[in-house]
Amino acid sequence: xxxxxxxxxxxxxxxxxxxxxxxxxxxxxxxxxxxxxxxxxxxxxxxxxxxxxxxxxxxxxxxxxxxxxxxxxxxxxxxxxxxxxxxxxxxxxxxxxxxxxxxxxxxxxxxxxxxxxxxxxxxxxxxxxxxxxxxxxxxxxxxxxxxxxxxxxxxxxxxxxxxxxxxxxxxxxxxxxxxxxxxxxxxxxxxxxxxxxxxxxxxxxxxxxxxxxxxxxxxxxxxxxxxxxxxxxxxxxxxxxxxxxxxxxxxxxxxxxxxxxxxxxxxxxxxxxxxxxxxxxxxxxxxxxxxxxxxxxxxxxxxxxxxxxxxxxxxxxxxxxxxx
Amino acid sequence: xxxxxxxxxxxxxxxxxxxxxxxxxxxxxxxxxxxxxxxxxxxxxxxxxxxxxxxxxxxxxxxxxxxxxxxxxxxxxxxxxxxxxxxxxxx
Numbered sequence: 033x034x035x036x037x038x039x040x041x042x043x044x045x046x047x048x049x050x051x052x053x054x055x056x057x058x059x060x061x062x063x064x065x066x067x068x069x070x071x072x073x074x075x076x077x078x079x080x081x082x083x084x085x086x087x088x089x090x091x092x093x094x095x096x097x098x099x100x101x102x103x104x105x106x107x108x109x110x111x112x113x114x115x116x117x118x119x120x121x122x123x124x125x126x127x128x129x130x131x132x133x134x135x136x137x138x139x140x141x142x143x144x145x146x147x148x149x150x151x152x153x154x155x156x157x158x159x160x161x162x163x164x165x166x167x168x169x170x171x172x173x174x175x176x177x178x179x180x181x182x183x184x185x186x187x188x189x190x191x192x193x194x195x196x197x198x199x200x201x202x203x204x205x206x207x208x209x210x211x212x213x214x215x216x217x218x219x220x221x222x223x224x225x226x227x228x229x230x231x232x233x234x235x236x237x238x239x240x241x242x243x244x245x246x247x248x249x250x251x252x253x254x255x256x257x258x259x260x261x262x263x264x265x266x267x268x269x270x271x272x273x274x275x276x277x278x279x280x281x282x283x284x285x286x287x288x289x290x291x292x293x294x295x296x297x298x299x300x301x302x303x304x305x306x307x308x309x310x311x312x313x314x315x316x317x318x319x320x321x322x323x324x325x326x327x328x329x330x331x332x333x334x335x336x337x338x339x340x341x342x343x344x345x346x347x348x349x350x351x352x353x354x355x356x
Numbered sequence: 357x358x359x360x361x362x363x364x365x366x367x368x369x370x371x372x373x374x375x376x377x378x379x380x381x382x383x384x385x386x387x388x389x390x391x392x393x394x395x396x397x398x399x400x401x402x403x404x405x406x407x408x409x410x411x412x413x414x415x416x417x418x419x420x421x422x423x424x425x426x427x428x429x430x431x432x433x434x435x436x437x438x439x440x441x442x443x444x445x446x447x
Contacts, residue, residue, distance in 0.1 A: 047390075049400070051403070053411070
């Protein structure tokens, strides 16, 4: 395992803010590096949730995102991150990606030229945070501390863009079955650009669900696995033997946000492809495997477990054990 | 439950000590509030109060347990009864 491996968690603001306060306060006192607040228009607002979390944490970094330039103007994202840094100086990170196509479709937004849109967004955000390209686009205040920009990536083009434009990459959980491949793409791109790897963090999101009852852990993660499955390219679903009609049934459930029933249509095999779900021993073994993939960090996302508070404590115990 | 696998769920700097039993009861009740699908029945101000007592370390005080019990009984009456039975409390 690499020296200084970063272990972070992702909290989707689907829960009321008071629950997020409890989880964040707990994580702040454990070994986690960053709390990422994922961004979905149907959940609570990410920036408001991040502000609330900033008020109950002292140490943890707070990651906004993944946000996307189809929903938010890059200057707005830079402004939000810079403002948040007044509540959490030196503790803010920003994640930019191309967005979830299904969610954008629901809002009538077409995901046109995703790589170029993300490239342009990262450039504009960086310029804005540095003081603006010109007088008109600058903020009238400065962020407290450097705000690293992570690029969320699934496909090869975005992985390469992350190496070119980002301070780090968050590799999509859909690569969990084969993490070495995206890591190699990013590291080769960094080498090609003569970028110092010490200035860049290669991290992967891993859906996780821990519980003594294996079946309960797996059932809990299935809605998240269902969402991830909708973002994978057709070629990959073919390679992985996922039937088009299965993806189609899941898509229906995701579109209707039928999270209570979706576990019926997400096959068990898909859980192991896109998530780490099971009892603590199983999770420990899978995480240990993942750490051999050349990553600098892992962001544990998804439900964390049927009882997230206990899952956070259990995950911390596992990670401390692996760090020894 | 995870409690069984990892022993006492203990957060950094907090010993269970003499208040261990009430702390475990409080944590069980707290987890009901954190996982119920019925969270919309918990007024945000009450939720923030639950977070405040958790963060202040007073979750296992008699007053806090009373509040947790009241809320749990409202949102998950069956689970609440089961937790009380698990802790040897007559319901």
